[in-house]
Amino acid sequence: MLPNTGKLAGCTVFVTGASRGIGKAIALKAAKDGANIVIAAKTAQAHPKLPGTIYTAAEEIEAVGGKALPCIVDVRDEQQITDAVEKAVEKFGGIDILVNNASAISLTNTLETPTKRVDLMMNVNTRGTYLTSKACIPYLKKSKIAHILNLSPPLNLNPVWFKQHCAYTIAKYGMSMCVLGMAEEFKGEIAVNALWPKTAIHTAAMDMLGGSGVESQCRKVDIIADAAYSIFKKPKSFTGNFIIDENILKEEGIKNFDIYAVKPGHPLIPDFFLDEQPDIITKKVEALETRSREVAEAGVEPLDSGATLQLKEERPKPQTKPCSGAVEETFRIVKDSLSDDVVKATQAIYLFELSGEDGGTWFLDLKSKGGNVGYGEPSDQADVVMSMSTDDFVKMFSGKLKPTMAFMSGKLKIKGNMALAIKLEKLMNQMNARL
Numbered sequence: 001m002l003p004n005t006g007k008l009a010g011c012t013v014f015v016t017g018a019s020r021g022i023g024k025a026i027a028l029k030a031a032k033d034g035a036n037i038v039i040a041a042k043t044a045q046a047h048p049k050l051p052g053t054i055y056t057a058a059e060e061i062e063a064v065g066g067k068a069l070p071c072i073v074d075v076r077d078e079q080q081i082t083d084a085v086e087k088a089v090e091k092f093g094g095i096d097i098l099v100n101n102a103s104a105i106s107l108t109n110t111l112e113t114p115t116k117r118v119d120l121m122m123n124v125n126t127r128g129t130y131l132t133s134k135a136c137i138p139y140l141k142k143s144k145i146a147h148i149l150n151l152s153p154p155l156n157l158n159p160v161w162f163k164q165h166c167a168y169t170i171a172k173y174g175m176s177m178c179v180l181g182m183a184e185e186f187k188g189e190i191a192v193n194a195l196w197p198k199t200a201i202h203t204a205a206m207d208m209l210g211g212s213g214v215e216s217q218c219r220k221v222d223i224i225a226d227a228a229y230s231i232f233k234k235p236k237s238f239t240g241n242f243i244i245d246e247n248i249l250k251e252e253g254i255k256n257f258d259i260y261a262v263k264p265g266h267p268l269i270p271d272f273f274l275d276e277q278p279d280i281i282t283k284k285v286e287a288l289e290t291r292s293r294e295v296a297e298a299g300v301e302p303l304d305s306g307a308t309l310q311l312k313e314e315r316p317k318p319q320t321k322p323c324s325g326a327v328e329e330t331f332r333i334v335k336d337s338l339s340d341d342v343v344k345a346t347q348a349i350y351l352f353e354l355s356g357e358d359g360g361t362w363f364l365d366l367k368s369k370g371g372n373v374g375y376g377e378p379s380d381q382a383d384v385v386m387s388m389s390t391d392d393f394v395k396m397f398s399g400k401l402k403p404t405m406a407f408m409s410g411k412l413k414i415k416g417n418m419a420l421a422i423k424l425e426k427l428m429n430q431m432n433a434r435l
Contacts (some may be wrong), residue, residue, distance in 0.1 A: 001259060002226035002252055007233055011145055012092040014085070014136055016075055016128070016427045017102035019043040020052035021203040022151065025221035026099055026228045027057065031066025036092040040073035040084050040132075041102070067092070075102045075128030076120075078135075088431035095139040097232055100129040100150040100175065107165040116316075118167045126174025133178060137190065146190040146236055149228055152176040153196040153273035161273050165412060172273075176242065183240035191239040195227055200269035202262050216263035223249070223260040244274070259419045277369040325358040326394045331373045334364065334397070338371035348420040351382035356389045364424075384416035384424070397428050 013030045017023040019041040027037045039054045039061070046053055058068035069091055071084035088095055104124040106117045133148055140146045150393035152175035162169050176194050183192040202218035230252050231238070246257060258264035346366040353361055363378035365371060388396070392411050393399035403425050406412035414421050 001222060002229060002249065002254065004029070004229070005233065006031045006033050008035040008097075008145075008229075010034060010036070011096040011143075011329075012036040012038065012088060012094060013097040013099065014038040014040060014088055014095050014132075015099040015101060015297070016040045016073065016132055018099075019054050019057050020050065022201060022221050022224050023099065023101035024052065025103070025225040027061055027066075028064060029225035029229045030097070030232070031061040031068075032064050034065050036067045036069070036088075036339075037061045037090075038084060038088040038095075039070045040075075040081075042072065042074050044072050061120075075132055076123045078131050081128075081132050081135050082291060085139070089139055094142060095136050096143040096145040097147045097149070098133060098136045098140065099228065100132055100152075100178075102128055103151065103172070103175075105168055105172075105262055107168060109164055110166055110420045113167045121168055121171035122174070125171035126178070129175045129178050129218075133182060137182075137186065140190050141186070147229055147232055148174045148179075148182065148190060148192040149260065150179050150194045151196070151224075152179065152194045154244075155195070156273045156275065157179070158275055164407065169273075174394065176270050178238065179242070187239060188236065191234065191236045193231055193239060193241045193243055195224065195231065195243050195245065196273070197271050199271055200243050201271075203288070215271045216266045218262050219257075219260045219268065220262060223257075225250075226254075226260075271300060323389075327358045327362070327390050330394055330397050331362060331364075334374045335371075338366075338373075340370060342366060343369065343371045346420070346423050348417070348423065349378050349380055350424055351378065351385045352393065353385065353387040354390045354393055355387075356391060358390050381414065384414065384421050386421070387413040387415075399428070403428065 008030045011030070011033075013027065013035050015023050015037065018027045018037070018039040020043070023041070024039075027039065030217040031037055037058075039057050041054050041057075043053045044055070046056075054070035054072065058070040071080075071087055073080045073084045085095065102124060104121045106113060106121060107331060108117070118323075129150055129152075136148070142164045152172055155173055155176050173257065179192050179194045182190070186192060197219070200218045201221055201224060202215045203221065223245050226250050227243065230248050231243065236426060261268065343366050348366050350364040350366070351361065352363070359376060361377060362373070362375055363382065364373050365378050365380075367380070388406065388411055392401055392406060396403055396406055396412070401411070403412065407414060
């Protein structure tokens, strides 16, 4: 871990979305130096499933040596931003660092993204970042430290990052474009940079919705906190950078990154918008899709509310005779692996629409006692419909094609309950050794 130096003692750090997760971790790291922390977030009352409010975060910050100012702030509301900034200046005398961490996500394609969800992402991510920065800049210009740090990715124009979730990418890249523009606009006065994790980060939302074991594929929030702290130590001339957490910590001399892993030695999930080793991206898309559709129903902020996708009413009619070959053999192995425990743990019906040689419509019933597979339509409505070629289907179940890359490249189309789609991946992993 990166040691604290005391450099931020007495500095005022304004952090959006700081009631839990990454925002709180950055706040706590600065607080250990004796910094003043403005906790600008929406959660004022305890959530039944997710820990953390602006007030509990304040208690933690003060317990490690910082001073805290909890403020109820929805970054879509300019007046709430302005009020919080004024309170911060009144209490602490100014603002030295701004962390734009609040963000909204919905990993849905163009036709499946309601306008209200588009507006939410644009207003929280791009507009919220812009307005919070605008409100803080007059005070940042007076600071000797003067940093703005946006939790946003490098501006990667690879179409794969736009294809499946165009609105989200635009909104997130809006945060990064604020870095590009403001770094140049305020060069010499304020350092403006972006920070993005190389891997998935374990947060309360990921823990609740990612399913059993997802945390073992993540790093702790500590790595982002350490990376942010490293940036804050740099001079104002360090500006306009799109920083990956692991890279800057390597420059700090960190060599053993297992200290940041939830489960050291376990393979990690690469994060979005990075082209490094795209073939080993595993569950990040599915986990975040679950968050974007379901987390907000439980009140996790600032993600949008929404239900699972609805299935299309019309489906291609199944062929009249069963197929043979690799697809049939794959389903035979799947059937042999079924058990009451698997059914109990899954409780879903999957429909596979396969194109190409040996294609057709197949189903996997993990609701009925003992489970069942078959050719054609299931007796009950499917919860998830997956469309792909027969070759890709066999590769996916045998572990040669990662479901996430298949989905993101357009080889795999998924309709229905994405959370249940994630559960199927666990069964696929069990098949890999046998296929």
